[in-house]
Amino acid sequence: MSGVFRPMMCMVLQGAKEASIGGKTVHYDEACYLVATMELAGRGRVIRASLERPYLCVALSIDLEGLASLLPAVPVKEEGQQPAFAVNPVTDDLIAAWGRLLGLLDTPEDIPVLAPLIEREILYRLLQGPQGAVLRQAAFAGSHHAQVRRAMLWLKEHYAEPMRIDDLAEMAGMSPASFHRHFKAAAAMSPLQYQKALRLQEARRLLASNADAARTAFAVGYESPSQFSREYARAFGLPPARDAQRLKGVRMEDAV
Incomplete structure (x- = not known):
């Protein structure tokens, strides 16, 4: 999951x-x-x-x-x-x-x-x-950890919007280079990778609820359905439509 x-x-x-x-x-x-x-x-x-x-x-x-x-x-x-x-x-x-x-x-x-x-x-x-x-x-509001978390929470709420590292760094009160370094050290991924993971997870949830793949791509912030399909398959092992069928099948088996 x-x-x-x-x-x-x-x-x-x-x-x-x-x-x-x-x-x-x-x-x-x-x-x-x-x-x-x-x-x-x-x-x-x-x-x-x-x-x-x-x-x-x-x-x-x-x-x-x-x-x-x-x-x-x-x-x-x-x-x-x-x-x-x-x-x-x-x-x-x-x-x-x-x-x-x-x-x-x-x-x-x-x-x-x-x-x-x-x-x-x-x-x-x-x-x-x-x-x-x-x-x-x-727990300490002034730590680098807490500063990174502040930007991370913004990304979680605004994952479908365009992202600029400079804006996130300003939100965290750091230089862009320092923000990128501390974010990756804490989250084991870059801010861009984090945003992509959030987008793909939300897309998977929408697809499991019978959403259309192309509309889902745009809904989570992708401008290109083909790029969405490639990145989705790389993350979950199947293209969006086939993965949605698999998810629905698993849920049906659980219900039975």
């Missing part, structure tokens, strides 16, 4: 999955967890599951304001340029916190009071982990 990863933590309880963002692919299973700190365009694929042992995971959206409130309590680690997504080993502290959070399902009356406290503990454990530095950057 293609989509946009929101700032989140994902921990696999059973099975295994891979996530591909830009030119980087990571795998995670019961022994590790995924952290994403930006709205990253990518793909996810379950790579280990069966009827007897289906894929099962838990995920927590990262509250950046809540994260920021924890920064004074966690020592600052060395901060270099880090990607906005990574896989790290699961710790006993994280497993214990998640166990308590899931245990609240048995006492729903406790959820309003206790769930926020346990979610805060999970964020605290993440700040203590290998991704602590990049999480700190995500």
Whole structure:
């Protein structure tokens, strides 16, 4: 499945999955967890599951304001340029916190009071982990990470519009060269590649809903249907019309 990863933590309880963002692919299973700190365009694929042992995971959206409130309590680690997504080993502290959070399902009356406290503990454990530095950057409004994310959010809302690197760099408060470098370091792709990924993902969603290929191309910002068809096939393995048929077939099988 293609989509946009929101700032989140994902921990696999059973099975295994891979996530591909830009030119980087990571795998995670019961022994590790995924952290994403930006709205990253990518793909996810379950790579280990069966009827007897289906894929099962838990995920927590990262509250950046809540994260920021924890920064004074966690020592600052060395901060270099880090990607906005990574896989790290699961710790006993994280497993214990998640166990308590899931245990609240048995006492729903406790959820309003206790769930926020346990979610805060999970964020605290993440700040203590290998991704602590990049999480700190995500929570700090003046960091390069936060500046890049500001431009990324604009692209997510305006993916069909023409894009100028100079305008995005100004939005982020950086020089064009610095913006391009920090964007690629965080997202594993250039701003242009990010925009293209967003366009193609939205096109795939429209095509699965019976939209016409040529109209879809123009709707997501392409000026040439033939260029759209080439880039779509390169991204998803089939031309738009054939991929739409495949998607509809998969959905029909799921319904059956």
